Amino acid sequence: MDENxxxxxxxxxVRTFATLIEQNRDYLTELDAAIGDADHGSNMDRGMKAAVAxxxxxxxxxxxxxFTKVGMTLVSTVGxxxxxxxxxxxxxxxxxxxxxxxxxxxxxxxxxxxxxxxVVARGKAEPGDKTMYDALAPAVDALDLxxxxxSQLATGLxxxxxxxxxxxxxxxxxxxxxxxxxxxxxxxxxxxxPGATTVALLLEAATESSF
Amino acid sequence: xxxxxxxxxxxxxxxxxxxxxxxxDLQVDHHNKIIYRSDTPKRGKVGIISGGGSGHEPLHGGFVxxxxxxxxxxxxVFTSPVPDQMLAATKLVDGGAGVLHVVxxxxxxxxxxxxxxxxxxxxxxxxxxxxxxxxxVAVQDSTWTAGRRGVGVTVLLEKIAGAxxxxxxxxxxxxxxxxxxxxxxxxxxxxxxxxxxxxxxKPTFDLGEDEMELGVxxxxxxxxxxxxxxxxxxxxxxxxxxxxxxxxxxxGDAVIxxxxxxxxxxxxxxxxxxxxxxxxxxxxxxxxxxxxxGSYITSLDxxxxxxxxxxxxxxxxxxxxxxxxxxxxxxxx
Numbered sequence: 323m324d325e326n327x328x329x330x331x332x333x334x335x336v337r338t339f340a341t342l343i344e345q346n347r348d349y350l351t352e353l354d355a356a357i358g359d360a361d362h363g364s365n366m367d368r369g370m371k372a373a374v375a376x377x378x379x380x381x382x383x384x385x386x387x388x389f390t391k392v393g394m395t396l397v398s399t400v401g402x403x404x405x406x407x408x409x410x411x412x413x414x415x416x417x418x419x420x421x422x423x424x425x426x427x428x429x430x431x432x433x434x435x436x437x438x439x440x441v442v443a444r445g446k447a448e449p450g451d452k453t454m455y456d457a458l459a460p461a462v463d464a465l466d467l468x469x470x471x472x473s474q475l476a477t478g479l480x481x482x483x484x485x486x487x488x489x490x491x492x493x494x495x496x497x498x499x500x501x502x503x504x505x506x507x508x509x510x511x512x513x514x515x516p517g518a519t520t521v522a523l524l525l526e527a528a529t530e531s532s533f
Numbered sequence: 534x535x536x537x538x539x540x541x542x543x544x545x546x547x548x549x550x551x552x553x554x555x556x557x558d559l560q561v562d563h564h565n566k567i568i569y570r571s572d573t574p575k576r577g578k579v580g581i582i583s584g585g586g587s588g589h590e591p592l593h594g595g596f597v598x599x600x601x602x603x604x605x606x607x608x609x610v611f612t613s614p615v616p617d618q619m620l621a622a623t624k625l626v627d628g629g630a631g632v633l634h635v636v637x638x639x640x641x642x643x644x645x646x647x648x649x650x651x652x653x654x655x656x657x658x659x660x661x662x663x664x665x666x667x668x669x670v671a672v673q674d675s676t677w678t679a680g681r682r683g684v685g686v687t688v689l690l691e692k693i694a695g696a697x698x699x700x701x702x703x704x705x706x707x708x709x710x711x712x713x714x715x716x717x718x719x720x721x722x723x724x725x726x727x728x729x730x731x732x733x734x735k736p737t738f739d740l741g742e743d744e745m746e747l748g749v750x751x752x753x754x755x756x757x758x759x760x761x762x763x764x765x766x767x768x769x770x771x772x773x774x775x776x777x778x779x780x781x782x783x784x785g786d787a788v789i790x791x792x793x794x795x796x797x798x799x800x801x802x803x804x805x806x807x808x809x810x811x812x813x814x815x816x817x818x819x820x821x822x823x824x825x826x827g828s829y830i831t832s833l834d835x836x837x838x839x840x841x842x843x844x845x846x847x848x849x850x851x852x853x854x855x856x857x858x859x860x861x862x863x864x865x866x
Contacts, residue, residue, distance in 0.1 A: 359611065359752065360733070397648060401612045406644035444644055501640040504678040505754045 327425045327475065331532055332385050333377060336392055339527035340370035346523060353516040357503040362404060362516040369400035369408070385425050385433070389416030403501055404517065407445050407454060414440030427475035431465050434482075438462045445500065452496035452503065452510065454517030457489035461525050476533050483525040490514065490522040534734045536834075541731035545587045545607055552594055556860050559597055565621040566614065568594040569604035573626045579698040579707045580604070580626030583635035583691060584619060585642055586611040588730070589751055591861035592688060592830045593635075598859035599866070601695035602635075610730050610833070611752045613641035619649030623659060631660035631704035633711065635691055637683030638667035662704055664711040666690060668720045668841065670779045671748025671757050682750050685793050685841030686718035688829045689853075692862060696855035710852070714843065719776040722839030723768055724749035724756070726797060728832045747771055751795070751832045765802070769809035772840045777817065782844060784818030789843040789853060794828030797836035803827065806838050814842075822850055829861060 343350070343366050350363030373395040382388045389412045397409030418436035419425055425433075438458050441447070447455040464485035468478030491514070498510035538544050545566065552568060553561040560571050574580060583593040584606030593605035603626035608614035623632045632653070636646045643665060650661040666683030694711040702710070724746040727736035737753035740746055745768070748756030763771075782788065792807045794800070807826050814821055822845055830839070845853070856865030 361612065365612075398615050398617045401608060401615050401645070402641040403613075403644055405615055405641075406648050410648075444647075445640075499678060501679055502752075502754065505672060505682075505750065507673075507678075509755070 325427070325475070327385070327427065327430050327533065329383060329385050329388055332388055332425075333382070335528050335531040335533070336377065336388070337374055338530050339524050340374045342523045342527050343367050343370045343520070346519075350516050350519060353514055353519055356513045357498060357506055357510050358516065359402075359502055361402065362520070365400045365402055365404055366408070366520060369396045369405065372399040384421060384423060385419035386416045386421055389413070389419065389433075392416075403445070404520075407441055407517070408520070410440040410444045411437040427469055427478070430475065431462075431469055431478070434465060435462050447500055450496055451500045452493045452498040452515050452518075453500050454515070454521045456493050456496070456515065457486040457518035457521035460489040461486040461521070476529070479525070479528045479533055483522070483529045486522040486525040490518040493518045534729050534731070536729070536731060538731055541734070544731050545609060548587070548590070549594075549607065552860070558858070559860070562621065562625075565618045566607040567604050567618060567622045567625065568597050568607070569622065569625050570597060570599070573603045574628035576628045577630050578628050578701065579630045579704050580623070580628060580632040581635060581691070581695055581698050581707070582606065582619065582622045582626055582632060583687070584608065584614045584622070584646075585637055585639075586613060586752070588728075588833045589830050593691070595861035596688070596691050596695075596859050598857070600699045600855055600857035601691055601859050601862065610732065613639065613645045616645050616649035616652055619646055620652045620656070623649065623653040623661060624657060627657070627659045631662065633694065633698070633704065633707055634661060634663040635687065635694070635711065636663055636665045637687055638665045638680055639682065640679050660704060662708040664690070664694075664708055664715060666715050668715065668718045669750065670719050670721050670775050671750070682754070684722065684751055685720040685791055685830055685839050686715055686843065688793075689718060689789060689791060689825075689841065689843050690714040692857060693849055693852045695857070696852040699855065710849075714849065717780070717845070718841060718843040719779050720839055720841040721772045721775055722749050722751070722756075722793075722795065722837060723747050723772060724753070724795065724832075724835055724837040725762070726834075726836040728753050728796065728835035730833065745837070749835075749837065751830060753832060753835065765805045766809050769806055769813060769840070772838075773810055773813045773842075776840060776842050777819070780844065782817070782819055782842060785820070786844050787820045787822040787846075787850070788814070789823045789825065789845055790814065790821045791825040791829075791841040791843070793830055793839045793841065795835040795837040795839065796828060796831035797834045798828070798838055800827065803838060806840075810840055823853055
């Protein structure tokens with residue numbers, strides 16, 4: 323519970339996320355083809371590859387600088403709605419960490435919640451709209467609950483991963499109320515949301531990193 | 534797929550090179566994919582920028598020039614440009630009087646423009662206002678959806694707001710005029726064929742030889758319903774009636790009537806449509822003060838048409854009539 327989160331581990335998380343996105347690129351794009359415009363996987367893959375390249379070029383020592391770099395890169399390279407949404411998520415995480423050299427598990431949970439706040443501010447999504455929010459919000463709540471129960475961060479992240487996966491699956495029967503999928507109305511029902519799927523990968527990447 | 538292209542991945546970049554070569558009045562920032570006026574920024578003039586996914590030409594780059602836009606940002610085909618582009622464009626056109634962003638109501642466009650406005654204010658202190666167009670009556674306007682799509686009214690708004698800025702009105706006035714245009718305009722479209730995105734190589738959706746998609750969006754988004762193909766007279770009625778009901782337009786109103794081609798429909802058919810639209814409006818006592826017929830906001834090679842009606846008063850009409858010199862609209866000069 324007291325162990326600090328190093329910037330190296332946070333960077334490992336980002337790189338693992340990029341790998342998972344690459345491996346799931348076609349799957350994410352297929353999901354998007356059903357209710358969107360068939361570019362979520364390729365757009366996210368382009369963005370995360372650019373983010374990894376940016377990390378290769380810059381030795382970033384603080385969590386704040388790391389996530390700000392990732393966020394700015396996503397905003398500049400992804401486009402569509404995912405660029406501003408995932409970009410804002412990482413930018414707000416970066417702002418939450420600030421200039422501090424060290425981060426506690428609670429700092430990490432607070433940053434994740436700040437990222438969620440950024441997504442809500444940018445996308446105006448509410449629960450049940452069939453968006454990335456429906457996977458991210460339960461994950462943030464699950465991590466907070468676990469830390470309050472004195473769990474290790476790694477254990478809390480497993481709970482967050484499971485909550486994100488459950489939230490992702492719950493988007494399938496939902497009627498889309500945001501983004502391009504909302505033009506489909508009833509025809510959006512029965513399809514899993516691509517953004518929520520990406521969030522589940524983000525949390526999966528966290529459990530595969532050495533937190 | 535049969536297209537006049539070299540490589541599907543180079544379509545946007547090569548089209549920008551062509552625009553630069555064809556129009557000496559304009560300049561192109563190829564890195565940021567911005568088309569801008571050679572004489573921008575003009576000291577004391579409100580700058581107006583727009584942008585969006587490519588594939589809707591001449592929107593937006595074809596409307597850059599005197600009396601209309603100062604700059605336009607081109608995204609990939611049907612994909613919103615990123616904030617860096619709008620930030621660079623905002624800096625390019627800011628002559629000290631602030632900058633208006635004209636944004637079509639699509640989730641990606643709205644968010645990317647919003648971020649660019651925040652960045653511009655933070656970096657340069659430039660005052661930025663945004664106007665979002667949402668005139669497509671085919672989409673249910675509800676807090677439970679992304680809202681109506683921005684379509685044909687965007688063209689009329691860029692012309693009218695551009696004239697207001699050219700006359701030296703301040704940012705608040707230009708934005709107010711733009712909002713008035715959006716509030717008083719309505720559109721609806723019909724597709725006879727799908728479009729084919731170059732990188733995809735195949736039609737976005739399937740539409741039978743004897744079918745049409747009523748209420749289609751400019752990226753091939755589904756419409757209100759799929760119907761058997763009908764004579765132009767019936768199609769005009771299916772498009773105009775929902776527009777007239779929605780605002781509502783009443784007898785005695787003056788309008789700008791805009792019959793738009795979606796990219797794959799010849800002008801002769803658009804005039805057949807215009808004739809039908811004109812008859813319906815005459816029957817309702819709606820006076821057509823000005824007309825615009827042609828392909829101005831397109832969906833690549835989609836065959837079909839959209840109708841836009843904008844209720845106008847003398848002020849909006851005089852701004853519409855003001856001089857304009859752009860690749861796609863040019864009069865009074």
